[in-house]
Structure formats: structure tokens, C-alpha cells
Amino acid sequence: MEDLNIKTIRFPVETDNKLIKMADKFGRSKINLFKQMVDYFYRTKKDPLDVNDELLKNTIIKGHQNLTGFIKTQEQTLLIPMKLDVDRMIGSQIKILDCFNKQILEHNQHSSQQQTDLIKQINQMLQAKEQLKTKFIYLLDGYIKASMTLSAKEKEELLKRTREQVKLL
Numbered sequence: 001m002e003d004l005n006i007k008t009i010r011f012p013v014e015t016d017n018k019l020i021k022m023a024d025k026f027g028r029s030k031i032n033l034f035k036q037m038v039d040y041f042y043r044t045k046k047d048p049l050d051v052n053d054e055l056l057k058n059t060i061i062k063g064h065q066n067l068t069g070f071i072k073t074q075e076q077t078l079l080i081p082m083k084l085d086v087d088r089m090i091g092s093q094i095k096i097l098d099c100f101n102k103q104i105l106e107h108n109q110h111s112s113q114q115q116t117d118l119i120k121q122i123n124q125m126l127q128a129k130e131q132l133k134t135k136f137i138y139l140l141d142g143y144i145k146a147s148m149t150l151s152a153k154e155k156e157e158l159l160k161r162t163r164e165q166v167k168l169l
Helices: 013-026 030-044 054-147 152-168
Strands: none
Touching: 013 030, 054 152
């Protein structure tokens, strides 16, 4: 079996102590941790001297700019037109409600006037009926009083005149 570990790196004891602490913390051997660190920097293309991680910042900023651009596009193509449509719809509904309320109010006023007129007509008819009853009772009383002292032929004549008077009512 061939040994693949043919290279050596020399580094200070202080760095070795840090490597040992990290390996213990992550539960790996020093050589595995070292290989993983090299792979990490190779894949991410990060510079180990870049403590602030400018590449990550630039990636986040670019993602933020993309997201902001997407939101602005959605705002322009969807949200603003939707808001304008909703505002127009609300305005139309307000006009419809105003018209409806106006028509209902006019109808109610017209109906109220018709009811008032109808009530007046009914009252007039009731008064006319009462007057008619009063006149009829007056004629009936006159007939009864007059018929008490008359002969049969005179009663017949009185009855005929009374009927004519009732017809005139």
C-alpha cells in the first residue's frame, strides 16, 4: 500500500496548539481538519486573510440588490396596478351606493307621500260614510214618526218619498 501523505508542512508550535484545540473541539484528527480547511478555502474561494469576509458581503449585497429589484418590479407590474384598480373599484362602488341611496330615499319619500294621500282619502271616505249614516238615520227617524199617524195609502206615499230620498244620498 502506497502512502499518500508524502508532503510535510512546518508551522509554529502556537499554530499547532490552535490546530489541536480545533481538532478536539470538532472531534477530528489534525490531518482531517487540515484537509477540510484546505477544501473549504478551495471551494469557497475565500481568502483566509479576509477576516471580514468581503466575498460573503458582496454575495449578500448582490442577493439583496436582486431581491430589491424583484420587489420593485413586482411593485410596478402588480402592486401599483392592483392598488389603482382597487381604488377605481371602491370609487365605483361609492357612486353605486350613492345612486342607490338616492333612489331609495326618493322612493321612500314618494311612497310616504302616496301613503299620506291614501290615508287622507280613507279619512274622507270614513267621514262621508258617517255623514251618510247620520242622514239615513235622520230619514229613518222621520219615516218612523210620520208613519205612526198615517193611513195605509199615506204610509205607502211616505215610503215612496223616503226611498227616493235614500236614493239621493
